[in-house]
Amino acid sequence: MSAVRTAGPRAALDVPAPAEPPRPRAGWRGWAIRIASPLVAAGLWQLLTVTDARIWLRFDRLPSLDEIAAEFAAQLGTRVYYLDLLQSLIRILTGFGIAAVAGVTVGVLIGRSRRAGDVLTPLLEAVRPIPAIALVPIAILLFPTDEQGIVFITCTAAFFPIMVSTRHAVRALPTLWEDAVRTLGGTRRHVLVNVVLPGVLPGVFGGLSIGMGVSWICVISAEMISGDFGVGYRTWQAYTLVDYPATVVGMITIGALGWLTSALIELVGRRATRWLPRAAKEGRA
Amino acid sequence: MTTATTAAAGLRLTLERVTLGYGRGGVLRDVDLEIEPGEILTVVGSSGSGKSTLLRALAGLLPPYRGRILADGAEVTGPSPDRAMIFQEDGLLPWRTVLRNVELPLAIRKVPRDERRRAAREWIARVGLAGSEDRLPRELSGGMRQRVQLARALAAAPRAVLMDEPFGALDAQTRAEQQPLLLDVLRDTSATVVFVTHDVDEALLLGHRIAVITSDGVRILAEATRERIVKEL
Numbered sequence: 398m399s400a401v402r403t404a405g406p407r408a409a410l411d412v413p414a415p416a417e418p419p420r421p422r423a424g425w426r427g428w429a430i431r432i433a434s435p436l437v438a439a440g441l442w443q444l445l446t447v448t449d450a451r452i453w454l455r456f457d458r459l460p461s462l463d464e465i466a467a468e469f470a471a472q473l474g475t476r477v478y479y480l481d482l483l484q485s486l487i488r489i490l491t492g493f494g495i496a497a498v499a500g501v502t503v504g505v506l507i508g509r510s511r512r513a514g515d516v517l518t519p520l521l522e523a524v525r526p527i528p529a530i531a532l533v534p535i536a537i538l539l540f541p542t543d544e545q546g547i548v549f550i551t552c553t554a555a556f557f558p559i560m561v562s563t564r565h566a567v568r569a570l571p572t573l574w575e576d577a578v579r580t581l582g583g584t585r586r587h588v589l590v591n592v593v594l595p596g597v598l599p600g601v602f603g604g605l606s607i608g609m610g611v612s613w614i615c616v617i618s619a620e621m622i623s624g625d626f627g628v629g630y631r632t633w634q635a636y637t638l639v640d641y642p643a644t645v646v647g648m649i650t651i652g653a654l655g656w657l658t659s660a661l662i663e664l665v666g667r668r669a670t671r672w673l674p675r676a677a678k679e680g681r682a
Numbered sequence: 683m684t685t686a687t688t689a690a691a692g693l694r695l696t697l698e699r700v701t702l703g704y705g706r707g708g709v710l711r712d713v714d715l716e717i718e719p720g721e722i723l724t725v726v727g728s729s730g731s732g733k734s735t736l737l738r739a740l741a742g743l744l745p746p747y748r749g750r751i752l753a754d755g756a757e758v759t760g761p762s763p764d765r766a767m768i769f770q771e772d773g774l775l776p777w778r779t780v781l782r783n784v785e786l787p788l789a790i791r792k793v794p795r796d797e798r799r800r801a802a803r804e805w806i807a808r809v810g811l812a813g814s815e816d817r818l819p820r821e822l823s824g825g826m827r828q829r830v831q832l833a834r835a836l837a838a839a840p841r842a843v844l845m846d847e848p849f850g851a852l853d854a855q856t857r858a859e860q861q862p863l864l865l866d867v868l869r870d871t872s873a874t875v876v877f878v879t880h881d882v883d884e885a886l887l888l889g890h891r892i893a894v895i896t897s898d899g900v901r902i903l904a905e906a907t908r909e910r911i912v913k914e915l
Contacts, residue, residue, distance in 0.1 A: 573771055576741075576761075581763060582790045582791065598777075672777040
């Protein structure tokens, strides 16, 4: 990672960065182990649940793999499964989308303007330590519908990591780029558009990744508390109806959605920050 | 070359009893200096002597603590596209391609897209980088990046070019290759050039006149020879 640290303005030397020793590629043996590892874990689960093992931990009430698979297949054929999925996705994308725009805007504002920082920082720091899910009562009182409350919770959860990482990225920006644009005749607006916004992207994407993670935590929790649709609601409902295979199917669905949305952010982030030195390495590999 | 080199005459830069510094204690005290329009003035000084500080002040990035800096008689109060600066560390925007970096000052001046693209391509070719237009700065060597900075600085036809040890981070051989190219490119402009370096030979090679920065201030050497400069430093 040496190249990442020395990256930026100082790397003006003609000397190429010292090549990292190539990491040995996973051979067939490596791949065999990678495939075997989850299979062994799944086998263990199946063994423990089918034999109703009670070894201090009690596996007798947990569904076995075949029960879960059968339930999953059945749910994939129902309309309500997709409606729940869509409902949760809409909630998360709305909340997260608003949080992304607001977080980057406020982060840049605080990072660039002392006055804005003076006004906003105390307010934000007062709210930040409160876990978003603890705001559920406020959300219920404040918003006319549950739907809006859930989006509000999701949005608040994602806002802080995005805002904080944007603020840090703005402050960490080398002044050299700003100086360069100013000596080319650039105004504050030019600096903002041509230096600050592109320059903070690597940091912003870090915040977006974390924000997406906490968004899912909050949307699922909020759905479990209030709401009459959504993957979180359905999962909790299955649990209260003692339908354990369906509960596990809900969990797997939540995991898959979380993984998909994170991967999407990762992908967009890599595309948007191709200019970073590390991108060159990965490209070559 | 036509569009790019029809620059207005070079600026006359004047420092009147200027004291410069960051925070307490000036780095440079009571500097008086007159830089003639169109000349190449090289400023030699050891590291930490305030060379970069002087250039940043001329660029308008650092307001003088005391005294006045004048450009053609008008007081310098901030950066201006008239006074382009080339930084030692490469000041290229890493997310912009070579072409888009060179276009930047023209875009800021709202030059129409086709025109600025053509001018930028001309300048890139002029510094010997034709064919690299679509590469990112990280894909270029240090010497090439400095040439892109030169093209970007000159693309908007500035009346003064302030160069802060542009070859300071390059190895000796690359530096020797860049110097003639720089002289060649600068021959076509009428801009005033202030070139800062710690390398005495570089100062002698490039400068019409040579100034040295010492603890006593900034002084222009009338009869600059290697020995004189080394003795002054």
